[in-house]
Amino acid sequence: MAYVVAALVLVGLLGALNLMLAVGVVRRLREHSAELAALRSGGAAADAGALSSFGEVALRDGSPVGAFTAVAVDGEPVTLGTFGDRPLVGFFSPGCTPCEEQLPAFVEFAADRPGGRGTRLAVVVGAGEETAETVERLSPVATVVVEPDGGPVQQAFGVTGFPAFVLVSDGLVTASHYQLHAVAGRDAAALSAAG
Incomplete structure (x- = not known):
């Protein structure tokens, strides 16, 4: 017992x-x-x-963008100069939940942004089949580059996380953030100030 x-x-x-x-x-x-x-x-x-300390995913405002050369999914060569004076750049990684959440807003914002498709660059980080759906969604509104993690475009923009959105003016970062609305607000303010 x-x-x-x-x-x-x-x-x-x-x-x-x-x-x-x-x-x-x-x-x-x-x-x-x-x-x-x-x-x-x-x-x-x-x-x-x-x-x-935790919101930065790319170069800070005022930083110069590094030189890069890449090839778009349509076979065209791409450099920063390809996109004019005020390009908008978005970085996405398939399988990234925040990227999936921000992707529709980026597509909508890019479609409505003045300057046409040639003023927008979307970088999809990955390889093969995993990138196909993201590339398909971005292609109508932006020039799309697919590259491996740590690729030349990511290095030029100092990307350390996804998603990342960067607004550039004359080769300098004017806004960067992991939330599109932060960059979109700065873009809208700059466009309205310009006329």
């Missing part, structure tokens, strides 16, 4: 320990969910200084 009591006490203690560990894991998951929500909302929960 003493063995049964000892076994029940041991099982009870293990159950209590398991419950405490589960509560700790749930608490940590809630913290991570809150941090992820803050990142996806553009860092609204953080001040601008804190945002710069």
Whole structure:
């Protein structure tokens, strides 16, 4: 009988320990969910200084874009000069949930942006079949380049995460962010100021 009591006490203690560990894991998951929500909302929960530590995914405003040469999916050579004085550039990676969330907004914004398809560059990072759907969605509104991770266009723009949106003016970054609305707002302001 003493063995049964000892076994029940041991099982009870293990159950209590398991419950405490589960509560700790749930608490940590809630913290991570809150941090992820803050990142996806553009860092609204953080001040601008804190945002710069986790919001940057490309070169900072005022930085010169590096030289690059690439080939578009239609076979045409591509350089920064190909896109005029004020290109809009978007970087996407298939399988990236934030990229999928931002892609329809980019397509819509790019379609409505003055200057035509030749003022927009979309870079899809990946290879083969995984990029096909993204390329198909972007091709009507932008020149599309497919390159591997760490490719020449990503290096020229200092891309460290996806999605990344960059607005360039005369070879200098005027806006960059992982949320399209931040770049689109700067673009709209610049276009209205220009006339």
